[in-house]
Amino acid sequence: MIESNFQRETRYIVVKLSKLDGGYSSGKLYPNAELAKKIEKMAGNALVDCVVVETDKPEDEPVWQMIKRRVTGQPAVTAEEELDAVLHWRNKHAIAIKERDALQLRMNAADERIDELTANPSEVERQQLMEIVEQYPRGDPLELRSRSQTSAVTLSPLKSAATAT
Numbered sequence: 735m736i737e738s739n740f741q742r743e744t745r746y747i748v749v750k751l752s753k754l755d756g757g758y759s760s761g762k763l764y765p766n767a768e769l770a771k772k773i774e775k776m777a778g779n780a781l782v783d784c785v786v787v788e789t790d791k792p793e794d795e796p797v798w799q800m801i802k803r804r805v806t807g808q809p810a811v812t813a814e815e816e817l818d819a820v821l822h823w824r825n826k827h828a829i830a831i832k833e834r835d836a837l838q839l840r841m842n843a844a845d846e847r848i849d850e851l852t853a854n855p856s857e858v859e860r861q862q863l864m865e866i867v868e869q870y871p872r873g874d875p876l877e878l879r880s881r882s883q884t885s886a887v888t889l890s891p892l893k894s895a896a897t898a899t
Contacts, residue, residue: 740802748786749773 751770774781787793803810811819855863 740806742798746782746784 754769787797800811802808851859
């Protein structure tokens with residue numbers, strides 16, 4: 735009987751030589767080539783020839799699913815199931831691309847509108863801006879003034895203090 739309870743477990747330690755200081759790539763020797771040779775010599779018969787799929791790669795989860803099916807006695811994925819999965823994810827990807835493109839169009843339109851409003855304000859907008867500027871005679875937008883104009887609070891990055899005007 736094949737056990738149906740599947741648990742992922744760590745059985746190997748993998749070191750990507752190109753990520754070590756000095757690196758190692760495509761048989762080209764770098765300073766860590768000596769380290770790699772020492773590890774191979776020390777490993778002896780524990781050295782295993784295998785395929786490694788990094789967890790941030792798209793093949794990671796499908797490989798785990800294949801291993802789970804094999805270990806739990808399920809049949810391998812059929813061509814029809816594989817095609818269904820590919821079509822499913824292709825459709826999801828196409829939808830995501832359409833949504834991204836639509837959002838980009840909206841952002842472009844908003845940016846253009848902002849440019850129009852800031853480059854050539856109408857008289858009403860210009861008057862509103864002037865009223866805002868007049869509220870801050872010292873040019874400090876952090877200065878708060880009461881309606882009675884009797885006191886103001888000035889805020890600085892390190893401390894706040896109340897001052898009378």
